[in-house]
Amino acid sequence: MQSPLPVEHDFSLLKFNTFGIDVVAKAYLSVTDPAMLPQVRLDSRLAALPRLILGGGSNLVLTRDFPGLVLHMTNKGIDVVGRTGHTVSVRAAAGEPWHGLVQWTLAHGFGGLENLSLIPGSVGASPIQNIGAYGVEAGSLIESVRYYDFDTDAVITLDRAGCRFGYRDSVFKHHLRQRAVIIDVTFGLPVVWQAQVQYAELQQELRKMQQDIQQDMPQNTPQKSSLPPASATITPARISEAIVAIRSRKLPDPARIGNAGSFFKNPLVSAAHRQRLLAQWPGLICFAQADGSYKLAAGWLIDQCGWKGQSMGAAGVYDKQALVLINRGHATGTDILRLANAIQEDVARRFGVTLEPEPIIV
Numbered sequence: 001m002q003s004p005l006p007v008e009h010d011f012s013l014l015k016f017n018t019f020g021i022d023v024v025a026k027a028y029l030s031v032t033d034p035a036m037l038p039q040v041r042l043d044s045r046l047a048a049l050p051r052l053i054l055g056g057g058s059n060l061v062l063t064r065d066f067p068g069l070v071l072h073m074t075n076k077g078i079d080v081v082g083r084t085g086h087t088v089s090v091r092a093a094a095g096e097p098w099h100g101l102v103q104w105t106l107a108h109g110f111g112g113l114e115n116l117s118l119i120p121g122s123v124g125a126s127p128i129q130n131i132g133a134y135g136v137e138a139g140s141l142i143e144s145v146r147y148y149d150f151d152t153d154a155v156i157t158l159d160r161a162g163c164r165f166g167y168r169d170s171v172f173k174h175h176l177r178q179r180a181v182i183i184d185v186t187f188g189l190p191v192v193w194q195a196q197v198q199y200a201e202l203q204q205e206l207r208k209m210q211q212d213i214q215q216d217m218p219q220n221t222p223q224k225s226s227l228p229p230a231s232a233t234i235t236p237a238r239i240s241e242a243i244v245a246i247r248s249r250k251l252p253d254p255a256r257i258g259n260a261g262s263f264f265k266n267p268l269v270s271a272a273h274r275q276r277l278l279a280q281w282p283g284l285i286c287f288a289q290a291d292g293s294y295k296l297a298a299g300w301l302i303d304q305c306g307w308k309g310q311s312m313g314a315a316g317v318y319d320k321q322a323l324v325l326i327n328r329g330h331a332t333g334t335d336i337l338r339l340a341n342a343i344q345e346d347v348a349r350r351f352g353v354t355l356e357p358e359p360i361i362v
C-alpha cells in the first residue's frame, strides 16, 4: 500500500514565484518522485482540481489565489546516460535548478549550455518556452523530453522533432499544456565544442576579461608576451563567466527585485513593415530572419515610448532594461498586467506592432 501524498492546504506561493506575488494555492504537493504523479491521478479529489505545474516560478504572473493543486517539481538527479563519437548525453531531473545543471556540465568538462548561464528556473521548464540567450536555444541541445501524461497515465519520451521547438515556443505550450508534466530532460552535448560568440556584447566582455588577465600579470614576465590570442583562451567556462557578469549587471536579481525577466517576446514583422518603420525610426533595432521577416527588439520599442524607469502603482519598468517589468513592492499580478497592457497599447499605437507577453499568466 502506498503512503498518502503529503498535500499541503492553503499554501502561500509568495516564495515560489520570482515576481514575489502574494497568492495562496488551495492545495500544494512537492513532487520529489515522479511516481507520485499517477497517485495524484488515482485520488479522485485531487484529480478533480485544476492543476498548476510549478518549477522555479520565474516565468509566471499569478493574478489570483489558485483554486487548485500546485504540483511543484522538486525531483533531483543529473547523470551521463550515453556517449557517441559526436555527443555526450546528460539527463537531468525536472526539479534541478537550471543554472546548477549548466555548472555541473562545465565542471564535468562538457560545453554547450554555457550561453544559457544564470537563467533562473528549473530544468523541467527549459523545454516549455525553449529558453534562449546569447544566440543559443535549449531546444538545439535537447535530445529528448520525458513526461507524465495525465490524460493517458503514460510516461512518454518525445524526441527533439516531437517537441516542435520554436522561438520561446514548443508543443508543451499548446496541445500538451496542462496535461504533460515533464519529469526529466536529456541533452546531447557536443564532443567537439564550438564557441557561440556572435553577440557583440559577449565578444566585448570576453575581450575585457582577457585584458584584465593581462593587466594582473606582473610587467615583463615571460608569460605575458607569450600569452595566446584571446580567441585561443575562450573556453565554455570563460563564456559562462562572461555571461554571468553581463547578466548580473543588466538584469535585476529576483531575490531583491521581483521580476520574470523579459516580459514580452521580440515581435516579428514583415520586410515591408520594417521598411516603413525604418523610414520613421532610423535607429530601429531589428534582426533578419531566415524566412524573410524581421525580429524587432521589444525593449527598444518600449524605451522609445518613454516607459523605461516608469511606474504604475507598485508595478514598474526596470530602469536599466525596458523589457523587464518589476514589482516595486506588494504589486499584485493585476498591477503587473495593467502596466503590461498600457505598454502594449502604446507600442501598438506608435509602431503598429503587437507585443505578446512571455510569462504564463495564471
Ligand SMILES: Cc1cc2nc3c(=O)[nH]c(=O)nc-3n(C[C@H](O)[C@H](O)[C@H](O)COP(=O)(O)OP(=O)(O)OC[C@H]3O[C@@H](n4cnc5c(N)ncnc54)[C@H](O)[C@@H]3O)c2cc1C
Pocket (backbone or CB within 6 Å): 018, 052, 053, 054, 055, 056, 057, 058, 059, 060, 073, 094, 119, 120, 121, 122, 123, 124, 125, 126, 128, 129, 130, 131, 132, 133, 180, 181, 182, 183, 251, 252, 253, 254, 259, 260, 261, 262, 360
Ligand atoms: C531575471 C530573469 C531572467 C530571465 N532570463 C531568461 C532568458 O534569458 N531566456 C529565457 O528563455 N527565459 C528567461 N527567463 C524566464 C525564465 O527563467 C524561464 O522561462 C525558465 O525556464 C522558467 O523556469 P521555471 O522553472 O521558473 O518555470 P515556472 O515559472 O515555474 O513555469 C513556467 C511554465 O512552465 C510550466 N512548467 C514548469 N515546470 C514544468 C514541468 N516540469 N512540466 C511541465 N510544465 C512545467 C509551468 O506550468 C508554467 O506554464 C528569465 C527570468 C528571470 C526572472
